[in-house]
Amino acid sequence: MKKIFSLLLILTLVLSLTACGTSKTDGGSTPAAETPAEKHIVNLGITAFPTNTNPFIQTMQADHNALRMYETLVIQDAKTLEFKGILADSWTASDDGLEWTVKLKEGIKWQDGEAFDADDVMFTYGIILDNMENENASFSRKADVKSIEKIEKLGDYEVKFTTKTPVANFLDTPLQVIYIVPEHIFGAMPLAEMLEFTNPNPIGTSPWKLVGEFNPQNTELEYERYEDYYGTKPNVDGLLFILFENSDTMYQAFKAGSIDMFSPSGTQAEELESDPNVKVLKNLQPKLTEIGINSSDDPRSTVNKSLKIKEVRQAINLALDKQKLVDDVLKGVGYAGTTIVPTSAGKWHLPGEHEYSPEKAIALLEKAGFTDFETVQISGRDVKVRKNAEGDTLSFRMALLTDGYAWHYRDSALYIVKWLEEVGIGLELQSIDGSALGDMMNLDADNFCDFDMYIWGWTPGYDPGFILTVLTTDQIGGRQEVMYSNPKYDALVDLQITQVNEAERLETVHEAQKIILEDAPYIPLYYQGYYDAYRTDKYEGFIQFAGDGTIFNNETYINIKPVSK
Amino acid sequence: MNFRYFTKKIFQSIITILIVLTISFILFRVMPGDPTSMFVKSGVDPEVAAQIKANYGLNLPIYQQYFVYIKNAMMGDFGTSFSFKKPVMEVIWNRLPNTLLLALCAQALAIAFGIIFGTVAAAHRGKKIDVGLLSIALLIYAIPAFWFGMVLIVIFGVKLGWAPLFGMMTPGLRNVSTFTYIKDVAHHLIIPTITLGLAIFGSYVMIMRSSLLDVFTEDYINTARAKGFSRKYIIRKHALPNAMLPMVTVIATSIGFIVAGAIQTETVFTWPGVGTLLLKALTARDYPLLQGSFLITSFAVVAANFIADIIYMYIDPRIRYE
Numbered sequence: 001m002k003k004i005f006s007l008l009l010i011l012t013l014v015l016s017l018t019a020c021g022t023s024k025t026d027g028g029s030t031p032a033a034e035t036p037a038e039k040h041i042v043n044l045g046i047t048a049f050p051t052n053t054n055p056f057i058q059t060m061q062a063d064h065n066a067l068r069m070y071e072t073l074v075i076q077d078a079k080t081l082e083f084k085g086i087l088a089d090s091w092t093a094s095d096d097g098l099e100w101t102v103k104l105k106e107g108i109k110w111q112d113g114e115a116f117d118a119d120d121v122m123f124t125y126g127i128i129l130d131n132m133e134n135e136n137a138s139f140s141r142k143a144d145v146k147s148i149e150k151i152e153k154l155g156d157y158e159v160k161f162t163t164k165t166p167v168a169n170f171l172d173t174p175l176q177v178i179y180i181v182p183e184h185i186f187g188a189m190p191l192a193e194m195l196e197f198t199n200p201n202p203i204g205t206s207p208w209k210l211v212g213e214f215n216p217q218n219t220e221l222e223y224e225r226y227e228d229y230y231g232t233k234p235n236v237d238g239l240l241f242i243l244f245e246n247s248d249t250m251y252q253a254f255k256a257g258s259i260d261m262f263s264p265s266g267t268q269a270e271e272l273e274s275d276p277n278v279k280v281l282k283n284l285q286p287k288l289t290e291i292g293i294n295s296s297d298d299p300r301s302t303v304n305k306s307l308k309i310k311e312v313r314q315a316i317n318l319a320l321d322k323q324k325l326v327d328d329v330l331k332g333v334g335y336a337g338t339t340i341v342p343t344s345a346g347k348w349h350l351p352g353e354h355e356y357s358p359e360k361a362i363a364l365l366e367k368a369g370f371t372d373f374e375t376v377q378i379s380g381r382d383v384k385v386r387k388n389a390e391g392d393t394l395s396f397r398m399a400l401l402t403d404g405y406a407w408h409y410r411d412s413a414l415y416i417v418k419w420l421e422e423v424g425i426g427l428e429l430q431s432i433d434g435s436a437l438g439d440m441m442n443l444d445a446d447n448f449c450d451f452d453m454y455i456w457g458w459t460p461g462y463d464p465g466f467i468l469t470v471l472t473t474d475q476i477g478g479r480q481e482v483m484y485s486n487p488k489y490d491a492l493v494d495l496q497i498t499q500v501n502e503a504e505r506l507e508t509v510h511e512a513q514k515i516i517l518e519d520a521p522y523i524p525l526y527y528q529g530y531y532d533a534y535r536t537d538k539y540e541g542f543i544q545f546a547g548d549g550t551i552f553n554n555e556t557y558i559n560i561k562p563v564s565k
Numbered sequence: 566m567n568f569r570y571f572t573k574k575i576f577q578s579i580i581t582i583l584i585v586l587t588i589s590f591i592l593f594r595v596m597p598g599d600p601t602s603m604f605v606k607s608g609v610d611p612e613v614a615a616q617i618k619a620n621y622g623l624n625l626p627i628y629q630q631y632f633v634y635i636k637n638a639m640m641g642d643f644g645t646s647f648s649f650k651k652p653v654m655e656v657i658w659n660r661l662p663n664t665l666l667l668a669l670c671a672q673a674l675a676i677a678f679g680i681i682f683g684t685v686a687a688a689h690r691g692k693k694i695d696v697g698l699l700s701i702a703l704l705i706y707a708i709p710a711f712w713f714g715m716v717l718i719v720i721f722g723v724k725l726g727w728a729p730l731f732g733m734m735t736p737g738l739r740n741v742s743t744f745t746y747i748k749d750v751a752h753h754l755i756i757p758t759i760t761l762g763l764a765i766f767g768s769y770v771m772i773m774r775s776s777l778l779d780v781f782t783e784d785y786i787n788t789a790r791a792k793g794f795s796r797k798y799i800i801r802k803h804a805l806p807n808a809m810l811p812m813v814t815v816i817a818t819s820i821g822f823i824v825a826g827a828i829q830t831e832t833v834f835t836w837p838g839v840g841t842l843l844l845k846a847l848t849a850r851d852y853p854l855l856q857g858s859f860l861i862t863s864f865a866v867v868a869a870n871f872i873a874d875i876i877y878m879y880i881d882p883r884i885r886y887e
Contacts, residue, residue: 041737051648198650212739216649217659219837220736242736245832245841248715253730256723435850 040562041222041238042539044552045250045262049243050221053214054199055179056128056139056186065241066214068223068557069111069204070179073102073121074171078545078555081346081462083171086231087116087180087205089157097166097500102175104157108230110182112203118153123183125151125161125174131191138195144174147497166498168505169465180205207234207558219243235561236539254278254533261534261542261551266331269531277537282333284529285549286342288467289409289457291316291398291416291523294449296483301449306392311368313520318361319423320416322354326526329411333531337524339513340471341464344527344548347506348464350513361423370394370424378428386424395426399454403434409455412525443477455525456481462546464509468493471516484521539563570884574874578867583635585863589856590634594627643857648849653857657839661824663733664831664838666750667757668823671830674762675769676816682766683773687808688800690778698770706767714760714833721756728755731835761830765819772815776808783807810881813873821869825862 050066052058058067073088085091089105108116128145131137147170149162163170182203186194200213208223221241225234242259244250251268253259255275264272264280272278293313294303306312322336335343339350370386376395377383387393400406400413417427430451437454439445460467469475472493473485492512499505516522532551534542541560542551615624623630637643643653686698705713722730729735734749741749780786781804789799826840835841839858846854878884 043736052650196650217656217837217842219732219835222737238737240737242732243835244731245835245844246711249718249731249833249835252715252718252723256726256730258730258736 039238040236040539041240042236042261042557042560043240043242043259045244045254045259046241047244047247047250049216049219050214051216052198053202053210054194054197055181056141057195057197058140065221067179067202068208068239068554069202069206069210070181071204071206072177072179073104073175075176075554076172076462078543078553079547081546083176087121088175091171091175093170093500097168097498098163100161100163100170100175101154102159102161104159105230106157108205109228110184110203110205111209111226111228112182114182114184114203116180116182116205117156118159120180120183121159122151122153123187124178124180127186127191127194128178137191141174141178144177148174166500168497168499168502169463172461172463173465205230207231208239211238232558234558235541236557239557254535257535257538260538261532263550263552264531264533266333266531269533270331272533277535278533279536279542280531280533281542281544281551282529282548283532283544283550284334284344284527285459285545286344286462286467287457287459287528288337288340288342289412289455289525289528290337290340291453291455291525292482293453293521293523294451294482295485295521296449297485298449298483300447301483302451303449304392304396304452306370306388306394307396307452309368310519311364312370312394313523314518315361315364315368315423316420316425317520317523318355318357318364319419319425320354320523320525321356321419322526323356325412325415326528328415329408330526330528333529335527335529337526338517340467340516340522340524341509341513342460342467342527344546345460345462345464346546348462348509350510350517358419358423365394365424373424376426378426383421383426384424385426393426394424395428396452397430398427399432399437399451400429401434401437401454401456402431406434406455408528409457413455441481441483449483454481457528465497468496468509468512471521482521484519486515486519489515489519537563567878567884570878571875574871578871581867582864585860585867586635586638587631589860589863590631593852593856638860643860644853646846646851646854646857648845648851648854653853656854657842657858657861660826660837660839660842663836664826664840665823667754667761667830667836667838668820668827670754670758671761671765671827672816672820672823674758675766678762679766679769680773680812682770684777684800684805686770687774687777687781688796690781695774699774702767702770704767705763706771708763710760710764710827710829711833713763714756714830717756717760718833729753730756733837757830757834757836760833761827764827764830769812769815773808773812776811777804780804780808806880810877813876813880814870817869817873817876818866821866822862824865825858 046062046065048060048062050063051060052063053066053069055067055070058064071086073086074083074091075086076082077084085105087104087108089103091100091102093100102121104116104118104121110116125145125148128139128141129148129151131139132142132146147163147165147167149164152160152162154160161170185203186197189197198214198216200215202210202214207226207229209226211222211224214221220243222238223240224238225236227233244253247265250259250262251264254262254264255272263283269280272280293307294301295308296303326332326334326336336354338352338354341349343349365386369388372387372389373384374387374393375382375384376393378395383395385393385395398413398416401409413429417429420427437451437456440447440450442448458467458470470479471482471484472480472490473487474490476483476485489512492508492515496505496508496512499508534551539560540563541556543553543555543559544551545553545555625633641654645651646653646656649656682698682702686695689695718730721727729752733753734746735753738749777800786799786803789803794802824839826838826843828840828844830836831838831840832844843855843858845851846858
């Protein structure tokens with residue numbers, strides 16, 4: 001017995017010593033130093049790992065990093081935001097805006113040596129278009145090609161798209177968002193298999209080639225420069241995306257030089273400012289955070305009917321000191337919100353300043369008949385709220401998301417509660433997670449529209465085409481969160497997307513924003529920014545998209561090069 | 566060998582596993598909606614929905630479903646993970662070795678130092694060394710693993726540069742010799758092992774100490790003392806073997822839970838183990854994966870307890886000669 005015991009003890013000791021003692025020899029070498037001689041691999045920190053490399057079923061933001069081997073027909077220039085061809089050589093739109101003829105570049109080869117031609121484009125668009133009505137064919141990009149009537153092959157390197165109506169942003173959606181896949185690989189599969197295909201050995205046309213097999217359970221994703229690329233080749237030898245389950249560890253790894261670029265949090269960005277080897281940038285790509293107000297007429301909706309009064313919604317907007325939210329909650333990184341198209345969208349954003357005026361808010365509420373007061377209990381507190389002659393009170397529920405990304409909603413909510421109480425509006429905060437709130441916006445749900453208001457947001461991209469549709473009537477049951485319906489607004493949104501003349505479209509886009517400003521189903525709080533950071537002692541040549549956007553973009557990856565020592 | 570004891574323990578383990586399987590079966594069925602509601606969209610053709618249900622055996626009477634389920638579970642078939650589109654067993658199997666490596670090293674460290682510290686503390690009961698060791702153990706026991714992990718990362722990884730901060734091997738390392746590979750993984754093991762080891766070490770010290778103190782009050786210790794044996798000899802030969810009984814139970818349970826992964830430690834270090842996998846399954850609402858890992862953890866705990874019972878047979882003569 002004693003022998004077994006001593007053996008156990010010795011074994012555990014030896015085990016722990018061998019496990020922990022073997023390697024105190026070499027120092028804390030950084031990954032770059034251990035990769036074979038003088039290869040320049042850029043290490044990028046990410047916090048979510050892609051699930052697959054199949055563009056047809058790609059749904060998550062994180063999945064984009066797994067699709068870098070693929071290319072689209074056109075892309076927006078990071079500096080000028082003008083469209084330029086990648087797989088497309090040139091394009092022309094017919095005078096009526098219904099036909100887009102795209103000439104493809106010749107001589108491009110897939111990374112496995114097969115030739116790229118019009119058949120690949122025909123296949124990629126065709127397979128989605130052929131299955132628009134097929135409910136079991138879950139192509140994630142169906143919504144993006146719905147404007148297309150048909151696609152025809154005019155030659156080996158020429159295709160023609162015919163659209164149902166003129167499409168003003170056709171270059172943006174679909175041409176910039178649909179990755180072209182190789183017909184000789186995807187076309188060989190039955191549909192069902194194609195939609196389950198995780199594509200472990202993807203073959204694309206881009207300057208990046210995946211190293212090894214893709215596995216969603218890995219913690220790193222590596223690309224090497226594809227030496228036979230037809231266009232501008234990257235300066236660095238590869239990109240290595242490294243997953244961090246914990247953002248604090250990612251921050252430490254960046255400080256230690258193990259990764260070269262990542263997106264720090266506000267506090268991390270402040271800490272990094274003093275590091276001479278680090279550059280911290282504000283990333284102000286378009287992002288919208290808004291208060292949404294339940295505008296549904298559905299009998300199941302439980303909205304407080306006082307919110308149906310336009311003046312009440314406008315008063316809420318006036319009562320908010322949005323600049324203070326930007327200063328205090330976002331630490332100055334962002335813009336105060338006015339309309340649904342964010343400031344960073346440039347000319348498409350309706351110019352104007354937010355007016356913060358509790359006095360005007362009170363005047364509006366009184367004009368709407370809310371002149372009396374009543375004390376109500378909200379979360380155990382006595383709150384004095386306004387009521388009208390019919391006894392309707394201004395006491396609302398506000399859904400507050402518990403999800404990680406919603407931290408600034410929660411911080412802002414405390415200010416909002418205070419400001420609204422100052423004008424006689426009570427808010428009861430109700431914690432809920434994003435998917436549960438999303439369920440309430442599902443037409444089939446038993447608790448459809450069981451909310452008064454919420455804080456949520458969108459990342460709409462630089463073209464206004466998308467963000468304007470989140471409030472159109474036909475999106476009720478789709479993208480709509482507030483079930484707002486205004487035929488005049490719908491007509492303007494439908495019109496702008498057909499206006500191939502940019503000046504005309506601009507005017508319509510601005511008109512549409514004015515309607516939302518007036519009706520206030522959405523109260524934009526702010527357009528929040530983020531931080532990006534890179535190490536200046538390793539690489540140079542980072543490009544911020546649109547001048548003030550993210551450095552995590554294709555042009556950065558191609559342009560960066562090791563710093564000359 | 567006590568055959569009756571042995572069969573009794575096997576029988577008990579099987580009953581426990583059946584109960585766990587049954588509870589899991591019921592849990593999955595009392596959840597709102599049926600399991601197919603996750604991937605059958607509303608508005609889908611009723612025939613298609615019926616076909617999908619049939620594929621999952623949900624058209625069968627409940628008792629038949631139960632037997633199919635037990636049969637599949639016994640054969641290690643827990644269905645397909647929603648998020649990875651692969652069999653649950655394969656997904657977990659992929660991560661399990663990583664978790665075992667980390668957890669076994671940490672356990673070894675914790676057991677060794679837990680027993681030594683606990684014994685020293687008990688032997689010097691009430692003296693400064695006891696108070697000191699006990700305070701250290703309590704303090705470490707109270708510190709959350711993720712915080713401790715971060716502190717170790719900052720000190721040993723960033724400031725001193727002695728060890729890598731994250732992951733199981735150097736990013737981008739491939740096509741290297743087995744020796745380099747082992748060296749690299751061992752290097753990456755250092756901080757996570759210390760973190761996880763410390764997280765469990767505190768409880769071992771306290772249990773070892775109190776268990777030994779109990780034994781010290783027994784008559785046979787007094788007898789041994791009366792015989793004139795040295796203190797060291799008494800502790801080693803008479804006290805320790807008896808004090809190990811509760812330790813074996815605690816260690817066994819702790820090792821059984823290893824397969825559930827160490828979520829905090831794995832997350833801090835991005836260690837690709839079962840813990841981070843569970844976290845991902847939870848956020849992605851991957852029910853088959855959650856259920857699968859829940860069952861595998863249950864099996865492992867039952868198995869570890871069974872092994873503890875067998876070890877008892879060797880270290881406790883009362884059972885051996887019963």
